[in-house]
Amino acid sequence: MTHTVVGLFEDRAHAQAVMNELIAEGFVKEHIDISNRRFAGDDEYSLTDETTDTAGRGEGIGDRITNFFNNLFGDDETTARNYSTAASDADAILTVQVDSEERAETAREIFDRHDAMDVDEHGTSGYGTAAGVTGRTAATGSEVDTDTNLTDRATIPVVEENLKVGKREVERGGARIRSRIIDRPVEESVRLREEHVVVNRHPVDREITDADMKNFRPGEMELTERAEVPVVGKEARVVEEVEIGKNVTEREETVRDTVRATEVDVDEIDESVKNTKTKRARL
Numbered sequence: 001m002t003h004t005v006v007g008l009f010e011d012r013a014h015a016q017a018v019m020n021e022l023i024a025e026g027f028v029k030e031h032i033d034i035s036n037r038r039f040a041g042d043d044e045y046s047l048t049d050e051t052t053d054t055a056g057r058g059e060g061i062g063d064r065i066t067n068f069f070n071n072l073f074g075d076d077e078t079t080a081r082n083y084s085t086a087a088s089d090a091d092a093i094l095t096v097q098v099d100s101e102e103r104a105e106t107a108r109e110i111f112d113r114h115d116a117m118d119v120d121e122h123g124t125s126g127y128g129t130a131a132g133v134t135g136r137t138a139a140t141g142s143e144v145d146t147d148t149n150l151t152d153r154a155t156i157p158v159v160e161e162n163l164k165v166g167k168r169e170v171e172r173g174g175a176r177i178r179s180r181i182i183d184r185p186v187e188e189s190v191r192l193r194e195e196h197v198v199v200n201r202h203p204v205d206r207e208i209t210d211a212d213m214k215n216f217r218p219g220e221m222e223l224t225e226r227a228e229v230p231v232v233g234k235e236a237r238v239v240e241e242v243e244i245g246k247n248v249t250e251r252e253e254t255v256r257d258t259v260r261a262t263e264v265d266v267d268e269i270d271e272s273v274k275n276t277k278t279k280r281a282r283l
Helices: 012-024 061-073 077-089 101-113 210-214 271-282
Strands: 002-009 032-041 044-049 092-098 131-136
Touching: 002 012, 002 077, 002 101, 012 032, 012 092, 012 101, 061 077, 061 092, 092 101
Parallel strands: none
Antiparallel strands: 002 092, 002 131, 032 044, 032 092
16 A cells, blocks of 8 residues: 655755655655745745646646645545645645555654644644655555544455575585605616726747846736626606696576465455345246
């Protein structure tokens, strides 16, 4: 149900302050209207609306204000008349449409904080509250007073589910990388050189020479044998690099599910048709 909260202000600045605070509190700007009473000439008033074009230009300002409150309050003629009378002293009329009683009460509190006119104190006949509330049914748009007392009242909650899709991370696998040291046999061939002392004796028969005479004395000669042996050394070299990382990709997935909602069907019962059928059955 939509509710309309109405406030009368002696100063337009207060009405503008209310509008600013309503917008700051999350009220929809398009659902807020300010109508101003301004002097158009000597002893002549005009009603201007900043959000809608002024209707009924052939009507007097008093008639337009009266029609406005009559349309707003519907069958509550007393409240409509009280607001129409109080509006003669107001510089601005502010209305806001809300979708719940809680939001309507919040708007009323904002109106009161900014000195909305107290209709009860404005005159001796006892007007309505400073921020009057009426309701409109969503189905027909007709005005319904929120204070209407209904008999055999029953409420059917209309519930509707909404699908909310979120995301969470899960583990899908991975890779574990380990490094270790192993021993493996290797072999290499190398050519080695060795020295061996050889002594050969040759029988001769010749005359001695001067050189032989010089060597004809005690002496000693020594020859050293040499040989090559393998020398083993090790050299470490990097022969490969293993790079570890993750490749991130994105994909689009459509989530399909069902949501539930309450549907209310209203069937009118025509008692006259039932009675007609009953009479025919008796005949």
